[in-house]
Amino acid sequence: MNIKLSTAAMEEDWAVTALAALAQSSRLRVFRAIVGASPDGVQPGQLALALEVPANTLSFHLKELHHAGLVSVRREGRFLHYRADMAVMQSLVGFLTAHCCGGLPCTDMPSVTCEVSNC
Secondary structure (H helix, E strand, O other), X not given: OXXXXXXXXXXXXXXXXXXXXXXXXXXXXXXXXXXXXXXOOEOHHHHHHHHOOOHXXXXXXXXXXXXXXXEEEEEXXXXXXXXXXXXXXXXXXXXXXXXXXXXXXXXXXXXXXXXOOOO
């Protein structure tokens, strides 16, 4: 088996997992709220209140986003803090646009950047 094909298939599988995690309206709202949160992350209780989502539903969505690698979770005592993994998001956008413009550099392609140093 060609290693390049195997790597491409793995990238496709990863992209499908990430896109599937975002392909649900409530989960997309959760992810966007996490992206807009502080670089230190946001606690599930804060998200549940802000988005008016029941805690058990939110927990399911956070688990799916974490499984897809789109968010990371950090424990601080008994509190969890969820944070968007912008490097993963950039990789996903890069995967989706890798073959745009006929292989020429795209001048109109927006980039995902974060001004916060630890973003």
